[in-house]
Amino acid sequence: MSFKRTPIKELLKTTPTNQEVVVMGWVRTFRNNQFIALNDGSTIKTVQVVVDFENTDPALLKRITTGAAIKATGTLIESQGKGQTVEVKASEIHIFGDSDPEKYPLQPKKHSLEFLRENAHLRFRTNTFSAIFRIRHAVAFAIHAFFNDQDFCYMHSPIITGSDAEGAGEMFQVSVLPLNDIPKTEDGEVDFKKDFFNKATNLTVSGQLEAELAALALGKVYTFGPTFRAENSNTTRHLAEFWMIEPEVAFADLTDNMDLAEDMLKYVIKYCLDNCADDLEFLENRLIQEDKSKPTAERAEMSLTDKLTFCMDNDFERVTYTEAFNILRNCKPNKKKKFQYVLDEWGADLQSEHERFLVEKHFKKPVILTDYPKDIKAFYMRQNDDGTTVAAMDILFPGIGEIIGGSQREERLDRLTQRMEEMDIPTDEMSWFMDTRRFGTCPHAGYGLGFERLVLFITGMSNIRDVIPFPRFPGSAEF
Numbered sequence: 474m475s476f477k478r479t480p481i482k483e484l485l486k487t488t489p490t491n492q493e494v495v496v497m498g499w500v501r502t503f504r505n506n507q508f509i510a511l512n513d514g515s516t517i518k519t520v521q522v523v524v525d526f527e528n529t530d531p532a533l534l535k536r537i538t539t540g541a542a543i544k545a546t547g548t549l550i551e552s553q554g555k556g557q558t559v560e561v562k563a564s565e566i567h568i569f570g571d572s573d574p575e576k577y578p579l580q581p582k583k584h585s586l587e588f589l590r591e592n593a594h595l596r597f598r599t600n601t602f603s604a605i606f607r608i609r610h611a612v613a614f615a616i617h618a619f620f621n622d623q624d625f626c627y628m629h630s631p632i633i634t635g636s637d638a639e640g641a642g643e644m645f646q647v648s649v650l651p652l653n654d655i656p657k658t659e660d661g662e663v664d665f666k667k668d669f670f671n672k673a674t675n676l677t678v679s680g681q682l683e684a685e686l687a688a689l690a691l692g693k694v695y696t697f698g699p700t701f702r703a704e705n706s707n708t709t710r711h712l713a714e715f716w717m718i719e720p721e722v723a724f725a726d727l728t729d730n731m732d733l734a735e736d737m738l739k740y741v742i743k744y745c746l747d748n749c750a751d752d753l754e755f756l757e758n759r760l761i762q763e764d765k766s767k768p769t770a771e772r773a774e775m776s777l778t779d780k781l782t783f784c785m786d787n788d789f790e791r792v793t794y795t796e797a798f799n800i801l802r803n804c805k806p807n808k809k810k811k812f813q814y815v816l817d818e819w820g821a822d823l824q825s826e827h828e829r830f831l832v833e834k835h836f837k838k839p840v841i842l843t844d845y846p847k848d849i850k851a852f853y854m855r856q857n858d859d860g861t862t863v864a865a866m867d868i869l870f871p872g873i874g875e876i877i878g879g880s881q882r883e884e885r886l887d888r889l890t891q892r893m894e895e896m897d898i899p900t901d902e903m904s905w906f907m908d909t910r911r912f913g914t915c916p917h918a919g920y921g922l923g924f925e926r927l928v929l930f931i932t933g934m935s936n937i938r939d940v941i942p943f944p945r946f947p948g949s950a951e952f
């Protein structure tokens with residue numbers, strides 16, 4: 474059998490002249506023993522296949538059920554019905570795979586996101602998730618296109634590593650030592666010399682340090698790969714396994730870094746608006762329906778595409794931590810102790826409730842916060858002359874909070890060594906990192922974009938577990 478077929482996306486744009494066509498896909502619905510709504514994943518739309526039921530074997534008709542994989546051969550004609558321009562008048566139906574309607578978990582009705590999360594192996598077949606995952610692809614593609622256009626080099630950072638790039642200790646260990654009989658040294662410590670790599674290793678939390686090594690030779694690089702955090706954060710914004718994009722640029726400062734990040738986000742949003750219109754329209758309508766069941770105060774102020782267009786067309790607000798802290802300390806919810814974490818002393822880390830207040834209530838647009846207190850940021854950030862802050866930047870998005878974290882890097886060997894010692898980071902184990910500062914160091918900067926947080930923003934979904942095919946979070950690593 475030939476598998477030559479026309480993708481439904483193409484078919485729907487074709488002028489019908491009674492030409493013979495072949496389509497393959499999965500049945501969404503079958504009405505009146507006559508009308509098949511067929512989807513093949515190339516678009517959110519279905520094509521209507523009309524079956525000549527009077528001249529079709531009733532046994533075959535019975536097998537055309539929701540979820541079944543079929544091939545339809547027929548002629549492409551102008552549609553008789555409403556809602557579509559063309560349809561396929563079938564002359565032959567072949568069933569590749571039956572789908573028992575009694576047992577198939579996806580019924581032709583609306584399922585809850587919770588139900589679909591439990592059935593993540595099948596949720597690709599729904600309109601919502603097929604739209605999300607096509608957009609996820611478009612976002613990834615646009616990111617590569619953006620950096621490629623600007624002559625960045627895509628760098629693959631290691632997944633297994635011996636370092637903790639963020640110094641936060643939230644790592645998944647990688648070991649082949651038998652858990653029930655761990656070899657010990659004379660001091661009673663785990664003897665990692667007997668382990669696969671002869672040392673302790675973990676899954677990477679960030680590719681930044683390796684990206685810095687490459688940037689100080691290749692000039693402009695970015696990583697795009699999976700990263701892992703064993704933080705016990707059971708929230709709608711955190712995953713234990715997520716994808717991160719980390720550009721790193723030599724001869725650049727914090728302003729260059731902010732400009733690059735803002736340009737990149739706008740480019741990706743524009744790419745999706747230009748290339749994912751059908752999927753975005755579907756998700757936008759989904760949100761409008763969802764909002765109808767919410768109290769007015771909780772409804773979205775802007776539609777999904779308006780929100781995306783707004784982010785694309787407006788400059789992000791750039792403010793220092795100190796300015797933001799003063800706004801927050803004096804704001805109503807802080808004074809009335811409405812925040813879960815009331816802000817009082819300069820230097821406190823901002824929680825997601827504070828970030829969202831700044832973005833959604835105060836500035837009402839994306840915000841770039843800069844120059845954070847050094848004690849709440851990582852060791853590698855460049856120390857400012859005031860002695861208390863570092864050249865850090867976080868980008869905060871409406872509905873999301875932090876979407877990007879980055880900084881200008883500490884390129885001065887003495888300052889870096891001193892900071893690492895203060896923060897108990899072993900400088901001897903990291904001598905490879907220090908070498909960049911020993912030999913031909915230069916000002917450089919970079920950031921990390923949480924890929925799923927960007928997909929979350931663009932799709933308008935509210936739970937990060939719904940924008941990655943198989944989410945990993947505390948207590949769950951299904952599929």
Ligand code: 4AD
Nearest residue numbers: 679681711712715719876877878879919920921923
């Ligand atoms: O702010 P983070 O921890 O920064 C870094 O890892 C730096 N090394 C980046 C750099 O400068 N090259 O993480 C960067 C971004 C966050 O802003 C957030 O969007 C995302 O990664 N992120 C997560 N996304 C999903 N689940 C989690 N558990 C995440 N942790 C961070």
Ligand code: MG
Nearest residue numbers: 867875877878
């Ligand atoms: Mg961060």
